[in-house]
Amino acid sequence: MEFLEIGGSEPFRSYWDMYLSKGLLLIFVVDSADHGRLPEAKKHLHQLIETNPIIPLVVFANKQDLGAAYHITDIHEALALSEVGNDRKMFLFGTQVTENGSEIPSAMQDAKDLIAHLAADMQ
Numbered sequence: 001m002e003f004l005e006i007g008g009s010e011p012f013r014s015y016w017d018m019y020l021s022k023g024l025l026l027i028f029v030v031d032s033a034d035h036g037r038l039p040e041a042k043k044h045l046h047q048l049i050e051t052n053p054i055i056p057l058v059v060f061a062n063k064q065d066l067g068a069a070y071h072i073t074d075i076h077e078a079l080a081l082s083e084v085g086n087d088r089k090m091f092l093f094g095t096q097v098t099e100n101g102s103e104i105p106s107a108m109q110d111a112k113d114l115i116a117h118l119a120a121d122m123q
């Protein structure tokens with residue numbers, strides 16, 4: 001399985017559309033503790049996926065280890081994930097990145113397994 005990571009900052013956003021059409025699924029990562037940028041993330045996410053009504057969407061609500069992190073129910077609402085389309089598979093995970101060499105959190109392992117299944121289904 002090949003993953004392409006495209007940055008979220010402004011200069012990289014023009015690449016999103018280009019690569020989405022070649023991808024089997026979209027993994028969209030947001031910083032759960034950066035409350036001020038969630039409206040911007042919501043806007044760009046919906047603009048991006050409106051061109052492809054069936055591509056599966058996996059959202060990582062990252063940085064769940066930070067005290068200021070929104071719970072995934074708040075992320076669901078802030079990103080309007082109930083509006084991503086009835087024909088689309090959509091999954092939301094609360095994630096946090098591990099320190100060097102430490103154990104992979106179970107949510108990350110579940111997400112990895114799910115992504116492998118979704119990619120296989122789309123092939």
Ligand SMILES: Nc1nc2c(ncn2[C@@H]2O[C@H](COP(=O)(O)OP(=O)(O)OP(=O)(O)O)[C@@H](O)[C@H]2O)c(=O)[nH]1
Nearest residue numbers: 006007008009029062063064065066095096097098
């Ligand atoms: N506390 C905490 N910090 C994290 C987590 N994930 C990433 N970071 C930190 O957040 C900072 C930004 O990480 P990047 O992966 O460069 O951020 P990014 O938003 O993907 O950057 P672009 O790819 O350019 O969009 C780094 O200092 C990371 O160590 C996490 O789960 N928890």
